[in-house]
Amino acid sequence: MNSLHNTATEVDKLLSRSVIDLGIPPCPAILNRFMSEAQKEEPDYHRLSNIISADVGLSASLIKTANSPFFGTRQRVRSPNEALARLGLNTASRAVAGIVLRESFPHVPNLERFWDASARTARISGWLAQRFDIRVRAEDAYTYALFRDCGIPVLLGRFPNYPAVLACANDETVRSFIDVEDAALPTNHAMVGSLLAQSWWLPEEICLAIRNHHELTTLESDSAILPLSSLKLIATAQLAEHIVQQQLGLSRTQEWPKMGPACLHILDMGEVFLETLYVEAAAVTAADE
Amino acid sequence: MSGLVYPTALGVYRIGDMNNIDPLTGLLDRFGCLQTAQSLSCDSTSSANPFAVIWVDLDRFKQINESFGHHGADQVLKDFATRFRNRMSGRAEIYRMGGDEFVFLVPRCNRTQAQHIANELANTVEEPLSIGSLTLHPTASIGIAIHEYGEDSLALLERADRAMHAAKGKGGNGLVCSGDEPIPGRLGITLAREELALENMLHTALETGGLCLHYQPIIRGDGQIEAVEALMRCTVDGEDIPPGKFIPVAEKTGLVIRLGEWSLLQGAAHARLLQDAGHHTKVAINVSRAQMISPKFTQALHAALICSNVSPELVELELTESLFMDISDTVQKNLKNAIAAGVSLAIDDFGTGYSCLANLKDIPAKKLKLDRAFVSVLPEDRRALAVVKAMTQLGHELGMTVVAEGCERKEEIDALLDVGVDAIQGFYYARPMPGDDLLPWLQTRGKK
Numbered sequence: 001m002n003s004l005h006n007t008a009t010e011v012d013k014l015l016s017r018s019v020i021d022l023g024i025p026p027c028p029a030i031l032n033r034f035m036s037e038a039q040k041e042e043p044d045y046h047r048l049s050n051i052i053s054a055d056v057g058l059s060a061s062l063i064k065t066a067n068s069p070f071f072g073t074r075q076r077v078r079s080p081n082e083a084l085a086r087l088g089l090n091t092a093s094r095a096v097a098g099i100v101l102r103e104s105f106p107h108v109p110n111l112e113r114f115w116d117a118s119a120r121t122a123r124i125s126g127w128l129a130q131r132f133d134i135r136v137r138a139e140d141a142y143t144y145a146l147f148r149d150c151g152i153p154v155l156l157g158r159f160p161n162y163p164a165v166l167a168c169a170n171d172e173t174v175r176s177f178i179d180v181e182d183a184a185l186p187t188n189h190a191m192v193g194s195l196l197a198q199s200w201w202l203p204e205e206i207c208l209a210i211r212n213h214h215e216l217t218t219l220e221s222d223s224a225i226l227p228l229s230s231l232k233l234i235a236t237a238q239l240a241e242h243i244v245q246q247q248l249g250l251s252r253t254q255e256w257p258k259m260g261p262a263c264l265h266i267l268d269m270g271e272v273f274l275e276t277l278y279v280e281a282a283a284v285t286a287a288d289e
Numbered sequence: 290m291s292g293l294v295y296p297t298a299l300g301v302y303r304i305g306d307m308n309n310i311d312p313l314t315g316l317l318d319r320f321g322c323l324q325t326a327q328s329l330s331c332d333s334t335s336s337a338n339p340f341a342v343i344w345v346d347l348d349r350f351k352q353i354n355e356s357f358g359h360h361g362a363d364q365v366l367k368d369f370a371t372r373f374r375n376r377m378s379g380r381a382e383i384y385r386m387g388g389d390e391f392v393f394l395v396p397r398c399n400r401t402q403a404q405h406i407a408n409e410l411a412n413t414v415e416e417p418l419s420i421g422s423l424t425l426h427p428t429a430s431i432g433i434a435i436h437e438y439g440e441d442s443l444a445l446l447e448r449a450d451r452a453m454h455a456a457k458g459k460g461g462n463g464l465v466c467s468g469d470e471p472i473p474g475r476l477g478i479t480l481a482r483e484e485l486a487l488e489n490m491l492h493t494a495l496e497t498g499g500l501c502l503h504y505q506p507i508i509r510g511d512g513q514i515e516a517v518e519a520l521m522r523c524t525v526d527g528e529d530i531p532p533g534k535f536i537p538v539a540e541k542t543g544l545v546i547r548l549g550e551w552s553l554l555q556g557a558a559h560a561r562l563l564q565d566a567g568h569h570t571k572v573a574i575n576v577s578r579a580q581m582i583s584p585k586f587t588q589a590l591h592a593a594l595i596c597s598n599v600s601p602e603l604v605e606l607e608l609t610e611s612l613f614m615d616i617s618d619t620v621q622k623n624l625k626n627a628i629a630a631g632v633s634l635a636i637d638d639f640g641t642g643y644s645c646l647a648n649l650k651d652i653p654a655k656k657l658k659l660d661r662a663f664v665s666v667l668p669e670d671r672r673a674l675a676v677v678k679a680m681t682q683l684g685h686e687l688g689m690t691v692v693a694e695g696c697e698r699k700e701e702i703d704a705l706l707d708v709g710v711d712a713i714q715g716f717y718y719a720r721p722m723p724g725d726d727l728l729p730w731l732q733t734r735g736k737k
Contacts, residue, residue, distance in 0.1 A: 191592045195592045196596060202496075
């Protein structure tokens with residue numbers, strides 16, 4: 001126990017140099033402790049599950065993630081240890097990152113719905129990637145959707161007028177979402193998100209997808225400005241978000257009317273297929289809750 | 290790098306092509322080409338199912354470049370990329386290898402079929418091209434190589450490259466199949482091997498935490514800390530890659546933008562860390578020309594400042610001398626926006642290379658960093674000292690602080706301070722050090 005404590009302290013010390021101050025020091029320390037162990041050549045699963053168990057919220061969220069139908073098994077896990085075994089190290093690492101990320105903005109009020117929506121979109125994205133022949137890895141689709149909008153809470157914490165900007169961007173039917181942000185702010189959530197994702201060493205195609213996820217011209221372009229894997233991540237999460245919004249009637253935006261056709265084209269899906277998708281996804285969501 | 294493997298419309302397996310896009314033409318680049326060729330080589334399980342490499346080099350492209358400038362030449366390359374795409378439409382994978390060289394990978398293709406396709410490509414190139422009021426009649430030199438069972442993909446690409454050079458050697462506007470060429474050609478692709486390996490390492494570093502910043506203090510004449518310069522270090526699989534090796538490759542491949550944005554955020558976050566520890570020390574972060582000519586630069590800078598939550602006056606951007614080549618409207622706008630954001634600007638490596646006095650007045654920098662080349666010959670070289678003195682006066686006249694880099698000896702520093710240089714950076718005071726060591730260093734120095 002002592003040596004675990006010492007290691008944790010050392011890791012905390014190590015990390016304090018690179019922690020990006022989002023007003024969140026305590027939670028990322030858990031993430032970083034977890035990641036430091038997970039990235040070792042021979043990670044100690046017992047130590048990993050101890051790190052997770054130290055945070056009740058994190059344990060619960062990880063277990064919930066592992067029990068999601070997206071991972072395709074009916075047997076329930078009951079402990080962080082089992083959750084780790086079910087998810088595998090890579091997916092668990094990203095799930096932990098996503099959960100911690102969500103916990104990382106306590107100073108920004110009223111984000112519950114935002115994180116709920118992100119988590120739902122992530123689960124449906126993972127399910128879409130696994131269920132259909134989209135040719136992106138389910139865990140990448142999941143991680144990308146979870147992190148896609150992580151710039152939003154950062155901007156909410158910095159700009160008092162950002163809720164109003166977001167409302168305008170959500171209602172905008174012609175201009176792109178980030179054009180609305182760019183008109184009101186010196187940067188936008190896609191740029192902030194991609195810089196953060198990069199500093200967290202997320203895979204390149206995920207960083208690129210985050211940076212470009214509102215760039216309709218890029219999605220529609222035939223000239224391969226983005227790698228196909230990034231385009232597919234963007235399209236999968238956009239479709240997942242649309243499904244979630246259909247299901248819940250929550251935070252409706254104009255993104256699907258603007259970007260839906262390009263996304264379906266990238267995923268090689270017809271509009272008629274959507275009705276079937278809604279039905280199947282509803283069953284997945286019901287099983288998830 | 291998490292490489293994806295997926296079948297394309299051609300039935301070709303392509304591995305991890307993310308970010309291997311040539312930004313000008315939107316085609317995959319030579320790195321993507323090598324990856325696909327490797328993949329095809331592995332998939333080619335028998336000699337009955339070969340694939341072809343067709344290497345196309347536009348003739349006299351240098352003249353187009355010289356006559357119409359880079360912008361005109363870029364337009365021509367884009368035009369050719371579109372022509373090739375339209376003509377091949379799904380029959381071959383197309384890559385831009387750099388400059389005016391394109392490669393076509395054609396699955397399930399024997400020599401006769403490859404010659405047929407190469408002729409089609411030659412016809413495509415020869416369609417007249419209008420630039421302004423001129424109509425040109427371009428031609429190309431084309432090399433073909435057919436994959437031999439068990440052959441290494443690099444060796445295959447080398448053969449196609451040699452065949453293309455053989456065609457060029459015959460006066461251009463022609464086609465040579467590998468094996469038919471009379472002379473061995475240049476081994477361009479061989480020379481590129483190391484670069485490809487480095488590029489691959491940089492992608493890996495960006496995904497596995499292989500980058501970090503080291504910091505080198507800059508000391509004023511009165512002994513106070515002027516700033517610290519953030520210098521990127523790259524380590525992959527335990528191997529340290531020297532900046533002199535990876536930075537040129539990053540610049541060539543466009544990865545320098547991602548590396549630069551990463552530095553921007555990390556450097557700003559470190560300035561915040563020092564600020565929290567009570568040290569209001571400015572962190573100078575290198576910004577590449579590729580970043581500065583990007584219309585997204587201002588957004589990236591603000592994103593870094595917001596995420597790090599640092600006071601902008603603690604961030605300084607060191608502008609590379611190559612920025613002097615062309616201070617476009619976008620660059621001007623980015624510089625203006627950077628000043629408006631509250632960060633300061635420094636001109637790096639001044640006095641050699643592209644430094645142009647005419648452009649100096651257009652860069653609203655507060656600091657001029659003299660190139661290390663002037664320092665190593667001091668104090669003995671009186672002429673060099675005279676140049677340093679003149680540059681220092683010029684810097685002061687423009688309201689700038691003047692810094693000399695690369696100082697290793699006391700005599701150099703004395704000579705520099707004598708002619709009015711304001712601050713010194715170099716091993717004499719401190720080598721670049723990891724972020725963890727900087728704070729104790731600053732604290733120890735503060736006690737002296």
